[in-house]
């Protein structure tokens with residue numbers, strides 16, 4: 001309940017901020033609902049009774065009251081629904097923006113890699129419409145409850161026995177709640193299936209996977225699997241809908257029987273002269289209204305419940321973001337000793353075995369360290385731990401003898417730069433593709449050009465028709481660079497912070513930054529790149545390079561050979577060659593291959 005109130009407060013604040021005047025008018029219209037309904041019922045009773053008594057003035061009064069109530073109800077209803085659509089739309093944009101920001105500012109990656117985490121924040125986005133409508137659904141439910149009470153009061157005025165009609169609202173309410181729960185559970189259970197379905201669909205239509213799918217001739221199979229998943233989700237939802245409809249129908253039939261009994265009671269009252277025909281007309285009108293009021297209450301409560309379903313996920317996201325942000329000390333201004341891994345073990349959240357097994361490693365300040373090893377040895381995982389997107393499951397990492405866990409994640413990450421194996425192809429203007437490496441300088445052409453130059457990507461830029469202003473990405477009507485060209489642009493992006501003259505990075509991570517380049521280009525580029533980060537190196541920065549190309553690796557000061565999550569060899573190129581073990585063997589093998 002506290003969490004629900006917290007979310008309601010947040011959304012109400014967003015609503016008032018979106019348009020205070022519109023929100024006030026909408027509030028007034030909703031509160032006025034109860035009065036209008038009572039006025040309609042009363043005007044009908046007054047009209048029938050006064051016309052039976054031939055009281056012309058009273059008839060005119062009743063007609064005026066009824067017409068005014070109907071007019072206000074119809075006009076206000078239209079304004080109310082338009083205002084609700086307008087306000088909910090604006091609040092939804094602001095709310096989604098906030099969630100997007102929360103998700104993307106979390107400095108770890110578990111929440112975007114694993115299904116159970118993705119389901120949670122995905123659920124918030126899916127429910128954002130009902131969350132944004134929360135204040136109105138709550139107010140609507142409250143107003144409908146008040147008008148329900150007014151209606152029941154008027155029925156009791158005719159005969160207390162008629163109040164029993166209200167009791168029949170209980171089975172209707174319970175059946176509706178059960179029906180909603182059935183539907184929600186069916187939708188929740190299909191979330192993962194629908195994500196898989198969407199992914200299969202994307203495999204067939206997105207340019208990168210579509211090529212492979214086409215060559216393999218697997219498009220039809222994938223589409224069929226996607227359809228099967230869709231059918232399974234749809235069948236689950238249809239089943240839930242049918243069961244829900246059965247519950248609702250049963251409850252409404254019971255209610256209809258109650259209304260029939262009420263009419264019998266009123267007929268008996270008229271026969272015995274204990275009430276007027278006008279009262280009977282009012283009862284018929286109120287009994288019909290009661291039904292629509294009940295529906296309104298149920299719909300509003302359902303909307304509130306739907307929003308409430310995301311409350312736990314919303315609170316989780318806030319807690320998770322706060323924990324992941326890990327407040328702490330600032331990163332050191334420069335490194336003097338270096339970065340050390342002490343008996344570091346790591347296991348991915350859903351894995352059954354460790355990926356790193358007790359790694360002890362010292363990366364001296366100002367050095368360049370190459371990490372080599374077979375596929376799956378744990379090289380990229382090591383990089384993820386150094387960048388703080390994951391934490392060791394056991395052991396720890398120190399930065400100049402201070403535990404990395406004591407440094408605020410965002411501050412540590414602000415002092416890193418680098419390129420990852422699965423670098424992003426950011427399909428924006430070329431200037432932005434590179435410039436987002438340091439958003440404060442994204443419009444600063446000389447800085448972007450300097451970063452491009454330092455990454456050896458000047459020729460890539462020269463080949464673009466509008467140079468920095470060229471739109472990248474064929475899907476957006478722009479130029480589609482080759483994989484190697486994308487990679488050079490990613491390298492340029494990683495150099496933005498340094499070129500912009502901000503504090504040089506403490507650690508530069510290059511996880512196979514040049515895998516898409518030919519061996520000679522990689523060799524030249526890496527040499528060039530290491531020279532470019534010299535300023536940082538002089539400040540003690542550690543450069544960690546993952547590569548399978550031994551001609552590049554040999555340029556590093558130190559080389560780590562990882563084997564199945566353990567350090568198999570460690571030393572300079574000369575030392576490892578002299579040792580004559582696996583590294584030396586592989587180096588000679590590659591050397592012969594390129595000769």
Ligand SMILES: Nc1ncnc2c1ncn2[C@@H]1O[C@H](COP(=O)(O)OP(=O)(O)OP(=O)(O)O)[C@@H](O)[C@H]1O
Nearest residue numbers: 113348351355373374375376377378379380381382
């Ligand atoms: N997100 C993840 N969740 C679970 N397991 C993972 C995840 N990422 C990697 N792994 C597993 O961890 C192991 C090490 O992966 P890692 O990416 O570190 O290897 P690598 O040495 O960089 O390999 P490569 O040379 O192929 O890039 C592999 O067995 C891989 O299956």
